[in-house]
Amino acid sequence: MNEFEMSDMGLLHYFIGLEVHQDEDGIFLSQSKYAMDFLIKFGLLNCKPAATPMNVGEKLQLNNRAQIDYARSFRSLVGVLIYLTHTCFDIAFSISVISRFMQQPSKVHFGAAKKVLCYIAGTKDYEIWYSHVSNFRLCGFIDSDYVGSLNDIRSISTYFFTLGSGVVTWTSKKQATTTLSTSEIKYISATSAVC
Known part of the structure; x- marks a missing residue:
């Protein structure tokens, strides 16, 4: 306080899309509000939650013939999903696969990205728990x-x-x-x- 002007706003609760819940036993981290905002944006708020972020055995590949007109929406969705990996590490593999097609996304790639978002719809309330341990x-x-x-x-x-x-x-x-x-x-x- 002697060197810099600052104010004590108490415990951290929300910071750039990251929710922090602190108590005596530890800290919960989540991004449920961030995920909810983008479920609404992409019209998937009431979608049927997917059991897995990607179809088992699915291998996406580049398809030059089937480019989509809404590539900007695809890139925006992938950006959202990349940011969600801060607390949802279970989607990291799916996102690494989907993000390879940012330059030439097809309808199949967009569907795979939406499937990850449907998975998030079912797990958006999951949190990472850091407890006090010895x-x-x-x-x-x-x-x-x-x-x-x-x-x-x-x-x-x-x-x-x-x-x-x-x-x-x-x-x-x-x-x-x-x-x-x-x-x-x-x-x-x-x-x-x-x-």
Whole structure:
């Protein structure tokens, strides 16, 4: 206060789309209001919630013939979904797949992005819980999808880590090199996660 003009506004409750609920036992983080606003914007507020963010076994690929006229809406939707991965790490893989088609989206890609939003409709009230714990144990979980990208035959690595009670980091991205076997992709995924 001696150096800078500032005011104490109490505990943090809302900050750039991130809701924070603090109590004596820990902190809840969510983006339910942010998700609700965009469900309304895209007309999916009363949609049937999807059980998974992406169809099992679905592999999207580039389709030059089926470009959509509303590419701007697609890009806006993908941007919203990318921002939602701050608290919804379970959609990270789906978003990494869908965001590859920002330059030439098709109706199929737009449908896949809307399906993720339908999944969010069913999980928008989920929160990340960071509790007061005395044992901070770091746990990591790694997965991979062999040849997950059909256009360039690259595999996808996914991992997330927890420290104590909550998730602290997660990612899902295409590997830089082309792998020749499922064993090789598992080693590359594990190395990437450890790094």
